[in-house]
Amino acid sequence: MTPSRQFRTAIVGTGAIAHAHATAIAELADRARVVAAVDVDPHRASAFAEQFGVPTTYAGVEELLANEQLDLVHVCTPPKTHVPIAVAAMQAGVVPLVEKPPALTLVEMDRLAEVSALTGVPSLTVFQHRFGSAAVKLRRLLREGVFGRPLVATCETLWFRDDAYFDVPWRGRWDVEGGGPTMGHGIHQFDLLLSVLGDWDEVTAMAARQSRPTDTEDVSLALVRFADGAVASVINSLVSPREVSRLRIDFEHATVEVEHLYGYRDEHWRVTPVPGHEHVLDRWNDGSPDVESGHTAQLAAIFDALEAGERPEVGLDEARRTMEFVAAIYASAFRGSRVRSGELGPDDPFASRMDGGAVPWAPVKEPVS
Ligand SMILES: NC(=O)c1ccc[n+]([C@@H]2O[C@H](COP(=O)([O-])OP(=O)(O)OC[C@H]3O[C@@H](n4cnc5c(N)ncnc54)[C@H](O)[C@@H]3O)[C@@H](O)[C@H]2O)c1
Numbered sequence: 001m002t003p004s005r006q007f008r009t010a011i012v013g014t015g016a017i018a019h020a021h022a023t024a025i026a027e028l029a030d031r032a033r034v035v036a037a038v039d040v041d042p043h044r045a046s047a048f049a050e051q052f053g054v055p056t057t058y059a060g061v062e063e064l065l066a067n068e069q070l071d072l073v074h075v076c077t078p079p080k081t082h083v084p085i086a087v088a089a090m091q092a093g094v095v096p097l098v099e100k101p102p103a104l105t106l107v108e109m110d111r112l113a114e115v116s117a118l119t120g121v122p123s124l125t126v127f128q129h130r131f132g133s134a135a136v137k138l139r140r141l142l143r144e145g146v147f148g149r150p151l152v153a154t155c156e157t158l159w160f161r162d163d164a165y166f167d168v169p170w171r172g173r174w175d176v177e178g179g180g181p182t183m184g185h186g187i188h189q190f191d192l193l194l195s196v197l198g199d200w201d202e203v204t205a206m207a208a209r210q211s212r213p214t215d216t217e218d219v220s221l222a223l224v225r226f227a228d229g230a231v232a233s234v235i236n237s238l239v240s241p242r243e244v245s246r247l248r249i250d251f252e253h254a255t256v257e258v259e260h261l262y263g264y265r266d267e268h269w270r271v272t273p274v275p276g277h278e279h280v281l282d283r284w285n286d287g288s289p290d291v292e293s294g295h296t297a298q299l300a301a302i303f304d305a306l307e308a309g310e311r312p313e314v315g316l317d318e319a320r321r322t323m324e325f326v327a328a329i330y331a332s333a334f335r336g337s338r339v340r341s342g343e344l345g346p347d348d349p350f351a352s353r354m355d356g357g358a359v360p361w362a363p364v365k366e367p368v369s
Pocket residue numbers: 012013014015016017018038039040041044059060061076077078079081099100101126128168184
């Protein structure tokens with residue numbers, strides 16, 4: 001598609017992940033530019049602005065929205081601030097693109113949906129691994145019936161974070177990060193799983209704090225049944241020194257698997273057909289361009305949709321399904337029972353706090369303001 005306009009974006013929060021957003025916009029320079037950067041830490045904002053050639057900085061999102069004409073606001077702040085910033089953007093008529101997790105709770109997700117309905121402005125979530133070419137192709141070929149029915153899947157996020165990683169005040173805490181590797185790390189890989197297998201029906205889970213200085217879990221495991229009958233296991237860990245992100249789905253006609261760490265290309269995927277179904281490989285190896293999963297791929301898809309007057313991905317309905325899956329893992333783990341989709345209504349403790357007030361271990365961190 002020939003780009004017809006240049007989008008104006010601003011980055012709020014100029015810490016670690018903001019660099020991936022600014023780099024992605026630089027790679028899409030013919031389609032968009034970052035016109036302002038915002039951080040409560042002015043030194044961080046100005047160093048970031050200098051590094052990426054951003055002309056203006058602000059100390060707060062209100063000042064930004066009052067002074068700039070924008071199409072998109074990248075929300076790259078700690079999780080606790082996501083909803084207020086996204087709400088302010090929507091109320092100003094600007095689309096927020098919110099880093100994961102988009103909110104701390106299901107109640108907050110419903111607040112985003114309410115404001116989006118009132119303003120008519122979508123709120124988008126960064127789930128960049130939906131946008132690599134192989135995942136896009138997998139979903140298309142599945143819809144076309146090439147793989148047959150999904151039967152069983154495994155989804156693993158086995159990562160390692162040392163104790164020093166949790167020195168950052170917002171990490172490892174229910175009230176500001178919202179959860180451990182389920183909410184903050186494995187969410188990428190099981191969001192990809194959910195984007196392929198669709199609606200989940202029930203979850204049975206365990207969570208444990210094995211060795212990290214956190215209030216949250218450092219490991220969780222879940223068994224899932226999907227609405228179409230497929231079953232899956234999901235594991236999320238921050239205590240696994242040989243790190244890997246892995247997804248494997250066994251369909252009626254083939255096994256499809258990907259192994260990577262923080263992003264994949266086509267070469268990280270493998271398709272093994274059932275004997276007699278080798279034609280699956282011809283459909284898979286179709287010579288289409290190899291697009292790496294990452295912020296550039298998701299932003300390109302967002303600009304395509306905005307130019308076409310369509311709703312970009314990942315919208316609130318899809319993000320809520322993934323967030324409800326997170327809440328179901330915690331509710332199942334801490335209650336010791338199976339959780340069905342739709343069961344966690346607005347009055348359920350796990351809808352207003354991911355820990356549900358039911359964590360069996362004692363907190364180790366002091367409260368932060
Ligand atoms: N998509 C991914 O792969 C990915 C990877 C890492 C982190 N993340 C997510 O990105 C978010 C930020 O993580 P990070 O590691 O970059 O954090 P960080 O702590 O490195 O940076 C956050 C920045 O936000 C600033 N900030 C805090 N409150 C603010 C406010 N109200 N207004 C403006 N600025 C504010 C801080 O001063 C800091 O500079 C988190 O939600 C995290 O889960 C996503």
